[in-house]
Amino acid sequence: MGITSALYSGVSGLNTNSQAMSVIGNNLANTNTLGFKGARTVFSDLLSSNVSGSGGKSQVGRGVGLSTVDNVFSQGTFESTNSDTDVAIEGDGFFVLRQPDGNATYYSRAGAFRFDDQGFLINPEGMRVQGKGFDAAGVLTTGDPSDIQVTNVGLIGARATDELTFTTNLDENAAQLGAGAIDPADRATYNYTASSQVYDSLGEPHQLSVYWRLVDNATNTWSMAYTTDGDPATVTPIGNLTFDENGNLPDGDGDGAADPITVALALPDWGNGSVAGQALDLVFDCTQYDSDSLVIGTSQNGYAAGELDNVAINADGIVVATYSNGEKKNISQLVLARFQNPGGLQLRGSNHYEATADAGTIRVGLPGSELGQVFTNSLEQSNVDMGQEFIKMITTQRGFQANSKIITTVDEMLSELINLKR
Helix, strand or coil, X not given: XXXXXXXXXXXXXXXXXXXXXXXXXXXXXXXXXXXXXXXXXXXXXXXXXXEEECCEEEEEXXXXXXXXXXECCCCXXXXXXXXXXXXXXXXXXXXXXXXXXXXXXXXXXXXXXXXXXXXXXXXXXXXXXXXXXXXXXXXXXXCCCEECECCCCCEECCECCCEEEEEEECCCCCCCCCCCCCCCCCHHHCCEEEXXXXXXXXXXXXXXXXXXXXEECCCCXXXXXXXXXXXXXXXXXXXXXXXXXXXXXXXXCCCCCCCCEEEEEECCCCCCCXXXXXXXXXXXXXXXXXXXXXXXXXXXXXXXXXXXXXXXXXXXXEEEEEECCCCEEEEEEECEEEECCHHHCEEEECCEEECCHHHCCEXXXXXXXXXXXXXXXXXXXCXXXXXXXHHHHHHHHHHHHHHHHHHHHHHHHHHHHHHHHC
8 A cells, every 4th residue: 555655656746747847848938929927836745644653643745736837927128129119018017908809808018019900009919909098189088998099090180370489589789760661572671580381271381471670779669560471462560579678578477587479360361272361379489689680499380281100109108190290199008907916817828818806906007107117119028037947947857757766666666566476
């Protein structure tokens, strides 16, 4: 009875070490698998049997069993890539993925994403990446995460300019021209001019030119007028600018800073079918210093129609579409999931995990210090340490050899027992 028990102890050792070698082999096979998390085997002794002897009761072990196979969720190293949709996570979070039919949700650390023919952000297996979208005003929406999709893959519509700002210095030493009309065709009727491009509702560009005339040097008063598309016939007076003794515009709200002057305009009909009487706020952020007149900068908020040039994921996990007109549009922001017990996740192959009750509480939210930081143009590599795996392979092999030796030794003992009758 004791000899037979030893035989089965050796068999249990063969089984558990074989399973351990399978885990080691799987780890090594996935050395280059993106986002792969290695596993380890945990052995435990089997329930011992009680034996009686002259010294009292004792226990004899009955072999070894496989207690569990743990996934090791340590951080993998990063690989830099040239793809703007490759993302890696530093931290404990997981990407949230959903089947196209929306019936199952999976989680992954592999961030090799791309766009399909419908504009959905997917992984290589076709699972759709989840995120929170932005509304038309560029504000992140509330509610549950949804599929990330770039719907406007063609032209982005134009935007008519409704605000144009001139940041300009007007020379305090300019010649005083006095009161009078500004004639763009007569250089003697104005001291300085500057131009900027504006867009109509169809996205067609137009030139708007502003003219300044020093009316009274004692009161620092300048008159202004503008034309469109360089046509002197469209010259329109737009009031005066008056600077204080420091060469700044007045402080209208008492905060100690000069306030820009805004003039509301109704632009002329462009004659191309665009919106007539386009409203435009012309903002003057000007100074009058003892320096040459010059335009420090101009800014306007209109743009022409543009084609989609590129879609990339930035450092905040925001999917950004860039168009040929220079405009950028936030599409959606990746969400990450974190589990109370990631070891309870169920492996589903293809770098996917499925949540189970053993995984505990799940927290889904935007990237950050709690859920993990994202890094673009990067991919997380496998966390398998080849050197450590080879050491485990050697010890597992020796364990297997030792248990096989138990079986051969017990077999020789049984042979000797049988031979006793001879």
